[in-house]
Amino acid sequence: MDHTPGTDSCAALRAQVRELTAEWRDAGRYTPRSDSWLRSFDLEFSKELAARGLIAMTYPEEFGGAGRTNVERLAVTEELLRAGAPVAAHWIGDRQIGPAILRHGTRALQEEIVPRIASGEAVFCLGMSEPEAGSDLASVRTTAERVEGGWLVNGHKIWTTQAHHATHAYLLARTSREERKHDGLSEFVLDMDAEGVSVTPIVDLAGEHHFNEVRFENVLVPAHRLIGEAGKGWKQVVEQLSFERGGAERALSSYPVFVELIAAAARDEGDRELHALLGSLVARLAVLRRLCFEVAGAMDAGQAPVQQAAALKFLGNAFEHDVIEALRRTDLCQDPAFDSAFGQALLASPAFSLRGGAAEVLLSLIARQEARS
Amino acid sequence: MSQFADELRSLVDDLAASGKPDLWDSLVELDLPRVGIAEEEGGSGGSLDDLLVVVESLAGHGIGVPIVEASTADWILSHAGNLVDGLTTVLLLDEKPESTSGTLIAELTAVPWARDAARLVLCAPGTAPLVVDLAHASVTVRPVDNIAGEPRDTVLLAGTPVTVVAGAPEHAEVRERLALLWSAAVLGAAHGAYRLTRTYVSEREQFGAPLLRIPAVAGNLARMRVQLVQADAALALAREAAPDTGAAEIVRITTAAAATEIAQIAHQLHGAMGITEEYPLHRLTRRLWAWRDAVASERHWAESLGRRAAEAGEAGVWTRITATAAAIDREG
Numbered sequence: 001m002d003h004t005p006g007t008d009s010c011a012a013l014r015a016q017v018r019e020l021t022a023e024w025r026d027a028g029r030y031t032p033r034s035d036s037w038l039r040s041f042d043l044e045f046s047k048e049l050a051a052r053g054l055i056a057m058t059y060p061e062e063f064g065g066a067g068r069t070n071v072e073r074l075a076v077t078e079e080l081l082r083a084g085a086p087v088a089a090h091w092i093g094d095r096q097i098g099p100a101i102l103r104h105g106t107r108a109l110q111e112e113i114v115p116r117i118a119s120g121e122a123v124f125c126l127g128m129s130e131p132e133a134g135s136d137l138a139s140v141r142t143t144a145e146r147v148e149g150g151w152l153v154n155g156h157k158i159w160t161t162q163a164h165h166a167t168h169a170y171l172l173a174r175t176s177r178e179e180r181k182h183d184g185l186s187e188f189v190l191d192m193d194a195e196g197v198s199v200t201p202i203v204d205l206a207g208e209h210h211f212n213e214v215r216f217e218n219v220l221v222p223a224h225r226l227i228g229e230a231g232k233g234w235k236q237v238v239e240q241l242s243f244e245r246g247g248a249e250r251a252l253s254s255y256p257v258f259v260e261l262i263a264a265a266a267r268d269e270g271d272r273e274l275h276a277l278l279g280s281l282v283a284r285l286a287v288l289r290r291l292c293f294e295v296a297g298a299m300d301a302g303q304a305p306v307q308q309a310a311a312l313k314f315l316g317n318a319f320e321h322d323v324i325e326a327l328r329r330t331d332l333c334q335d336p337a338f339d340s341a342f343g344q345a346l347l348a349s350p351a352f353s354l355r356g357g358a359a360e361v362l363l364s365l366i367a368r369q370e371a372r373s
Numbered sequence: 374m375s376q377f378a379d380e381l382r383s384l385v386d387d388l389a390a391s392g393k394p395d396l397w398d399s400l401v402e403l404d405l406p407r408v409g410i411a412e413e414e415g416g417s418g419g420s421l422d423d424l425l426v427v428v429e430s431l432a433g434h435g436i437g438v439p440i441v442e443a444s445t446a447d448w449i450l451s452h453a454g455n456l457v458d459g460l461t462t463v464l465l466l467d468e469k470p471e472s473t474s475g476t477l478i479a480e481l482t483a484v485p486w487a488r489d490a491a492r493l494v495l496c497a498p499g500t501a502p503l504v505v506d507l508a509h510a511s512v513t514v515r516p517v518d519n520i521a522g523e524p525r526d527t528v529l530l531a532g533t534p535v536t537v538v539a540g541a542p543e544h545a546e547v548r549e550r551l552a553l554l555w556s557a558a559v560l561g562a563a564h565g566a567y568r569l570t571r572t573y574v575s576e577r578e579q580f581g582a583p584l585l586r587i588p589a590v591a592g593n594l595a596r597m598r599v600q601l602v603q604a605d606a607a608l609a610l611a612r613e614a615a616p617d618t619g620a621a622e623i624v625r626i627t628t629a630a631a632a633t634e635i636a637q638i639a640h641q642l643h644g645a646m647g648i649t650e651e652y653p654l655h656r657l658t659r660r661l662w663a664w665r666d667a668v669a670s671e672r673h674w675a676e677s678l679g680r681r682a683a684e685a686g687e688a689g690v691w692t693r694i695t696a697t698a699a700a701i702d703r704e705g
Contacts, residue, residue, distance in 0.1 A: 014695070075695075082691060262690060265683035272676055279679030282619070283626040286694045287603055290610045311602040366598055367591035370571065 032084025432561030
C-alpha cells in the first residue's frame with residue numbers, strides 16, 4: 001500500500017490548488033489565516049473549488065463526485081490548509097456528511113443531498129454537542145419523535161460552527177429511551193430554514209462569531225432524512241468521527257504561524273536553539289502527515305481507523321499548540337498585533353484540542369482499546 | 374515491508390526465550406548480522422527492511438548485542454568483497470582523520486564493542502572508509518561502558534596501519550543507514566517497555582483493582598501508545614524515503630522523543646519495582662536512554678534538520694515532505 005503522495009495525480013492536484021490559491025491571494029480575494037477551515041467562510045471560493053472537482057472528490061461520479069481516493073483528497077485538503085484558504089463553507093459537509101450519507105443513507109437521501117454538497121450549494125453545520133452533552137456525546141437530549149410522514153425534533157444544540165451560514169444541519173438525536181444510553185440514537189439531515197429552527201450567535205474570545213446555539217421547536221423532518229437505521233446512530237457517529245479526526249486539519253490549523261517560524265529561523269542564522277526547535281517541529285509535521293496518509297489509505301480500504309485517527313488528532317493538536325509557542329522564541333511575538341498570524345493563531349488555539357473530541361477523552365478512548373487488546 | 378518479518382521475529386523470539394548466555398554466537402551462526410547483504414557478496418540475502426526487523430525484535434527483548442555495528446561494518450566491507458569472520462565494528466567521524474603513509478595516530482572515543490572486535494571501520498566525510506586491525510600491536514583499547522552497560526571504548530592508535538575500502542559507500546550513506554538501524558533499535562526497546570508496562574498495570578492490584586482502573590494510569594498508558602504510533606509511522610516513512618530527504622533526521626528525532634517519554638512513563642507506572650536490578654524494565658529503559666542519542670544526539674539531528682529547513686524555506690520544506698523523489702526531480 002503506497003501512502004506516499006506525489007504520485008502523478010496527487011502532484012497534479014497539488015499544482016492545481018497552489019495555482020488557484022495563489023491567484024485568489026494575489027488578487028486580494030482572501031488573506032491566509034490560521035484555523036481557516038472553521039473561520040474563513042467564502043461560499044464563492046467553495047463553489048470555485050466545486051467547479052474544478054476539488055470538493056466531493058471521493059464521492060461516486062453519479063452524485064457529482066470525482067470518484068477519487070481519500071489519498072488524492074488529502075493532497076488537496078492539505079494544500080488548501082497550507083494556503084490558509086477560506087474553506088469553511090464546504091469543509092464539514094464534504095468531510096463527513098457526504099461520506100456518512102453515502103455509507104448509510106437511502107438512495108433518495110443520497111440523490112437529494114450529496115450532489116448539493118458536491119456543488120457547494122449545501123452548507124452543513126454539525127448538530128452534535130449540547131449543553132449537557134459535550135465529550136459525553138451519548139448523553140444527547142434532543143429528541144426526534146416518529147410522527148406521520150417523518151420525525152418531530154425538539155431540543156437544543158451548542159457550539160455549532162457556521163450554523164448562521166448553514167443551509168442544512170446534521171443532527172444527532174434520541175429516537176428512543178433504551179437501557180444503554182448509546183442505544184436509541186439516530187442521525188438526521190434537516191433544513192436550517194425549516195419552521196422551528198432558530199440560531200443565536202456565541203462570540204468567541206477573539207471577538208469572532210462562528211459558534212452558535214441552535215434550538216429546534218417541533219421541527220418536522222421528512223422520513224427519508226433519517227441517515228441509516230433508527231436507534232443505531234451511535235455506531236455510525238463513531239465511524240464518522242474517524243473522518244472528522246483523521247484529516248490534515250488536525251495538524252495544520254496553525255500552519256501560517258509555522259511559515260513565519262521558518263522565515264524567522266532563516267533570518268536568525270546564528271540561533272542554533274531555534275534551529276533545533278524548528279527541526280523537531282519539522283520532524284513532527286512530517287510524521288503527522290504520514291499518519292494522515294495512513295488514515296486516508298485505511299479509509300480507501302474501507303476501514304474506519306478509530307484509534308489511529310484519535311492518536312493523530314491528539315498528536316496533531318499538540319503540534320499546533322507547540323508551533324505557536326515556538327514563535328515566542330523569536331522577535332515576532334514582541335507585542336504581537338491582534339490580527340497578526342501569531343495573534344490569530346494564539347486566540348484560536350484553545351479550541352484545537354477541544355473540538356472533535358477533547359484530548360483527555362481521546363486518551364481515554366485509546367486507553368480503553370489498549371485495555372481490551 | 375519485509376516479507377519475512379513474521380519469520381524473522383519468531384526466530385529472534387525463540388532465541389531470546391532460550392536464555393542462552395552466548396546469544397551473539399547463535400546470531401552469527403544463523404548469519405543474522407549479514408541479513409541485507411547479497412548472497413553473492415557473502416551475505417545472507419534479504420533487504421535492509423529485513424535487517425530492521427531483526428534489530429527491532431532483538432531490542433524488544435532488551436538484548437544488547439553489536440547487531441547494528443556488525444551488520445553495518447560488514448555491509449561496508451561487502452562492497453569491496455572482503456567479508457571475513459569475526460566481529461567488525463564501525464565508527465562515524467565528523468572529520469577526516471590525519472593519516473601519514475597509510476598509518477593513523479588518533480584517540481577515538483565511544484567506539485562500540487571495540488574490546489570484542491577484531492576490526493574497526495572508520496567512516497569520515499570526504500574519504501573512503503578505512504579499516505583498522507584492532508589486534509595490531511600499536512592499538513590500545515580502554516574499556517568504557519555507556520549507561521546501558523554496553524562497550525563504548527576508547528581506542529588509541531599509535532601509528533596503526535589502515536587500509537582503504539575501495540568502492541564502498543561513503544560517510545553520508547553510512548550515516549543514513551545507521552540512523553535507520555538505531556531508530557529501529559529504539560523503537561523495539563520502546564515497544565518492549567510498553568508491553569512490560571501494560572502487563573504490569575493490568576495485573577498489579579492496588580485499592581482492590583488493577584492499577585489500570587485508575588484513570589491517570591490508563592491515560593499515561595495511552596500516552597505511551599500514542600508515542601509508539603508516532604514512532605512506528607516515522608520508521609515507515611524513513612524506510613520508503615529517498616536518500617538525503619531529511620528522513621534520517623526525522624526518524625531519529627521522532628524515535629528519540631518517543632523513547633524519552635516512554636521510558637519516563639514506564640518507570641512511573643511501575644513504581645519501585647521498576648528500579649530494581651532484578652526486574653527487566655531497566656534493560657529496556659537504560660537502552661532507550663543510551664540509544665536515543667547513539668552516534669549523534671537528538672539535539673544534533675534536530676539542529677541539522679532545522680538548519681536545512683531554514684535554508685530551504687517554507688516551499689522547500691513543504692515540497693520535500695510532500696513529494697516522492699520523482700516529484701522533487703520534477704519540481705526542482
